Amino acid sequence: MVPDIVDVVLYFLGLLSVVVWSIIIMKAWAWIKADAGGKSFLQEWNAMRNLYELPAVLEHSESSFARLCRAGMTALNEALANAMLEKEERHEMVLLSLRQQAYLEHRRMDGGVAVLASIGSTAPFIGLFGTVWGIMNALKTITATGSAGLDVVAGPIGEALIATAIGIATAVPAVLAYNYFMRKQKTHHADMEQIATRFQALLTKSGVES
Numbered sequence: 001m002v003p004d005i006v007d008v009v010l011y012f013l014g015l016l017s018v019v020v021w022s023i024i025i026m027k028a029w030a031w032i033k034a035d036a037g038g039k040s041f042l043q044e045w046n047a048m049r050n051l052y053e054l055p056a057v058l059e060h061s062e063s064s065f066a067r068l069c070r071a072g073m074t075a076l077n078e079a080l081a082n083a084m085l086e087k088e089e090r091h092e093m094v095l096l097s098l099r100q101q102a103y104l105e106h107r108r109m110d111g112g113v114a115v116l117a118s119i120g121s122t123a124p125f126i127g128l129f130g131t132v133w134g135i136m137n138a139l140k141t142i143t144a145t146g147s148a149g150l151d152v153v154a155g156p157i158g159e160a161l162i163a164t165a166i167g168i169a170t171a172v173p174a175v176l177a178y179n180y181f182m183r184k185q186k187t188h189h190a191d192m193e194q195i196a197t198r199f200q201a202l203l204t205k206s207g208v209e210s
Helices: 005-047 051-058 064-081 087-110 113-145 150-206
Strands: none
Touching: 005 051, 005 064, 005 087, 005 113, 005 150, 051 064, 051 150, 064 087, 064 150, 087 150, 113 150
């Protein structure tokens, strides 16, 4: 038996809802861990006076901020090991490494957010499609039976309206979660920029690039 189009829409919306809540739970847990590790690192980072103190801080941190600084230190050590590089070239090498790692960390935390945006923008229209199709079926039933009684149209129309309701119920948490995670991303990106800028300042202040 071929399933009705409205039933297919309902099943599909149910699947989208599962995807939405799975992403929300995974992203929320990822941000909880990132915030906990990042807060601890930032406290030690802001207390630092020079880059010579950084290795000790990096030993017990696996946050995205720590990975950023670790990439900068790796690039710095590689630059210092190359005696042919000028001071400006070493500085540029470290800066490039910081930018690349910041991009990787941004990509790492960005996973799944685009899916939320897509579902949030399309789910209501998918539900509306199911509603329109259900109403068309109800009109066909009225035409075939010659009766517009409540017992004839209540079932198809009720099923059709459920499709719209589920579409909205799927879209709302997706949109809210998308906006929330995007705000978290912007804050995280600003913190990464601040750390990269201070890393360069400490690099110059410490004189380790000379």
